[in-house]
Amino acid sequence: MEPVLKGISRRRLLLSSAAIAGSVAVLGSSGNASAAASRVLRLASGESDGPTGTMDPAFNKIDADAARISLVYERLIILDKNFEPQPQLAQSWSSNEKGDVWTIELKPGISFHNGKPLTAADVVYTYRRLIDPKTASPVATTFGELTPEGIEAVDDKTVRFTLKSPVVEFPSLIANRFTYIVPEGSTAEELRTRGQGTGPFKVQEFVPGREPSVFVRNEAYWREGLPKVDRVELRAIADTSARLSALLTGQIDLSWDVPRVGLQALQAAPNLTVVTVPSPYVMSLTLMVDVPPFNDVRVRQAMKLVVDRQRMIDLVLGGLGKPASDQPVASWVQYGLDEPAPARDVAKAKQLLAEAGHPDGIDVELYTSEATAGFLEMAALYQAMAAEAGIRVAINKVPGDGYFANVWRKVPFLCTSKGARNADEALSQFYLSNAAWNDTHWKSEEFDGLIAEARQTLDTAKRAELYRKAQRLLRDDGGVIVPMFANSVGAHRKDLTGFEIHPQKNAQDFSQISIGG
């Protein structure tokens, strides 16, 4: 092997920088990396963007898509930070006694970017398109209760949804990342790169796979005095250190995806503000309950009992998280279970293992990867915590790329993460017996019944109790260890105002941001 000379460049640099500084002066360049105009908002998403990027709400998938779509389009109903439904394009909504017919009134005086007024026909078109098998939108499965003929325009400003069976949470159900309203007759090809919305910004330039995506102010936006910037430029900066450097040096004004660990540099930076909000973003370890030894509920309980939740939060999330109790609904979310998280109890865990026929402990293999920030640390920490109870964890680190395609739902014990969801989605999408993404293989008729009943119970207090019962059941019997929820963390330049980070990464609101006072 020959030695490599890298140091020299640093030495050489002192000479070159002087030379370059000279040449820059000669060329009369600004020599300043910050934005020329004060009214440009430069955003950076964390997940990488690329040729799959889209602005078609039906295929809203990555963070950059979600940002683009939320700049240009709007929804009838949105969720606030506690996952309660709030009106956006809707003026009001109401349902019949049973909860299987919903009527939504639109706000008056709203137009699309091309000047066409928003009417009920656009809403009908949007929803029919989402459930059309030909569209193949991932949201279609969520909308099993909808039929094309059940979506109709009563008049210009009124839409009626007639469902196959009651869904009392219909407003929350339609407040997801796919239901942005598009004009009647929009084709997939139009929507992908040059769709017309009602939102605060119009698309100026978006070529999938090319950066940045550029948006300009919608002069005719229906909310008085908004937006307060003229232009938005969006990039995806996947490399964490690059994203932080860009924030620190002022090449980016705002990112809503900042690593929770190692925030000191950002917090100490005089030109930046770090923003954070508790989010029901699930960090978890998933067990398949039909694979020994996890098929014994006592083993599952022992594996939950060894976790020191606060320590997990401190070490894996840098303190920016909230303890969870082995089920995916956070206590502050609507219908959340407000009971203290289980305390660590090694003695009880050992006893349970012995009762299950494992007096000498168990050997398990835990898969982890860098697919989600914190997985490696979470696995190592779990290994250490479990060891004291005789649960010997062998860690198997696999590539982060394709982790959710190739490892998730294929191995019996692994680190998983799930985006922030409302209570019903968090419980139903992964833990119903017939859920497409049932990664624990846990099947409980009682749980299924509770969710079905909750969905049809109009009385809010009763409904909350049913959801809470379902959560207790999952916590005590299910195959998922949820030690914690991870906060959403973002950072922006000091003189930027009007941004509140949303716990759902894909539901950020950029409409009220202003820069420089």
Place this chain on the structure above:
Amino acid sequence: MTRHIAIQAALSLLSLLLVSILVFWLVDLLPGDAAERVLGQDATTEGLAVLREQFGLNHSALARYLAWISGLLRGDLGTSMIAGQPVANYVAGRVQNSAILAAFALVLYVPVSLALALLTAVYRGTAVDVGLTVFVLLGMCIPEFVIAIFLVSLFAVTLNLFPALALLDTAQGFGDLVRMLFLPVLTLTAAMSAYSVRLMRESLIQILDSDYIQLARLKGLPNWRIMGWHALPNALGPALNVLALNIAWLIGSIVLVETVFNFDGLGRLLVNSIRYKDTPVIQAIVMLLCAVYVLANLLADVSIMALNPKLRTRR
């Protein structure tokens, strides 16, 4: 000599063909397929079926390879599965960006490594040589991305002399472009100066100890003249060989450097395409990079012959 070049060229083409088969096969071996990669955690059976149909993944790997290679022979690079646009347009802009980056790096690298090699050779055994060599060995242990991050934190974040990211579209004028490229180019140069300094040092030492240099000294020629006139031209041959080897370094480093500096070039596109298993794009980029490498070696071969009188003469 012409015959030799012809044989070399034929071998180069053959190795490119083998690389194309190998890469296609390796990509195919990666777990999952493009449809699964695109849908990720949200994959449903129906969604996968639709995408597989759309991406043409229902044909066998062999059929897909044959379709690709026959297209290539017609000058058609195919269509990116993910972007849905012709690979040629899709890659062209990035080729240009990466070429700019590589050109700057090469321009900087040649004088830097030559000067250093000369220093260590001339001051062989002195503190200068030892100091630089330690430096070299230290540098060798540090991967490019660490160097890149170090440079960014020092020159961009702390001193604010250069931008942290090379966002080419924001450059206003040539000066901006130079400032943006400065840190990535520096990182690349560091990576490339890799072992070339050591190799050139060896060949320079051999030359400096040779009879004709001794003779020049005895004649009383000034030192600069001996170096510039007699030693350096003779050291250029080995330097060219090293340069060809270094192209490989450069290609490898570009991928890392583009990621760290968010530079919109081939390397980043390659990483993204591998993430999605977008075979046509991967094939196009890998073939291009291999072609560059093979061509660089071929050129090095030819120029060494051209520079070396012994190989030029026909007896």
